[in-house]
Amino acid sequence: MLIGLLWALLAGSLVGLQNIFNNKVDERARTWTTTTLVLGLGFLASFLIGLIVEGGNLFNWQNMQPWFWFSGVIGVGVVFCTVNGIKLLGPTYAISIAMAAQLIFALLWDSLGWFGLERVPFSIKQLVGVLIVIGGIFVFKFGGLRQTRKAAAEGE
Known part of the structure; x- marks a missing residue:
């Protein structure tokens, strides 16, 4: 349980840090540019790390419901809405x-x-x-x- 708490705390701090960075990118680019940059670099990083850590198992998607594959599309909404919310509310x-x-x-x-x-x-x-x-x-x-x-x- 303690390790789970530490992972959750780290996740929260990383989300906070990412929101600051996303907001700074959005100040210099448009929101869709920010969303594309954030998720594109996230894809590249996770793909490379996944290949290093999991190798060929990275592509083992057995027994997964196809509709779960759309979580990345949900991520587009998360980044877009968060950037705009921060812009309007702080x-x-x-x-x-x-x-x-x-x-x-x-x-x-x-x-x-x-x-x-x-x-x-x-x-x-x-x-x-x-x-x-x-x-x-x-x-x-x-x-x-x-x-x-x-x-x-x-x-x-």
Whole structure:
């Protein structure tokens, strides 16, 4: 379990870092250029590393549902939407909302057992956890609103 936690923490830090880099590319290029660059370089890197690590087994796709192959297409939506969300909302707010959406949909898909997942019974504890995260986003976004208005009023 500890190794799983470490992998998840590393994944979160890498996603945060990638979003910063993607945003910087998007400042100098258009969003579709950014999406193409990010996913194209990601394909190249994963293909080369996969060949080194797995060799010929990289192409062993037995017993895989063909519709799972479209996860890369979903990745296009992830990069495109994240880059535009950051552009319009700022990084912390956009990523917070994306994380909350991930939790909500993961809870839904786990509870329903969709997409080949083992069904996990829904519990109030899970719902409370998601609601706490969503509450944190509201605190983050609107918590300093009164102070901002007060500072703006004093500056007038």
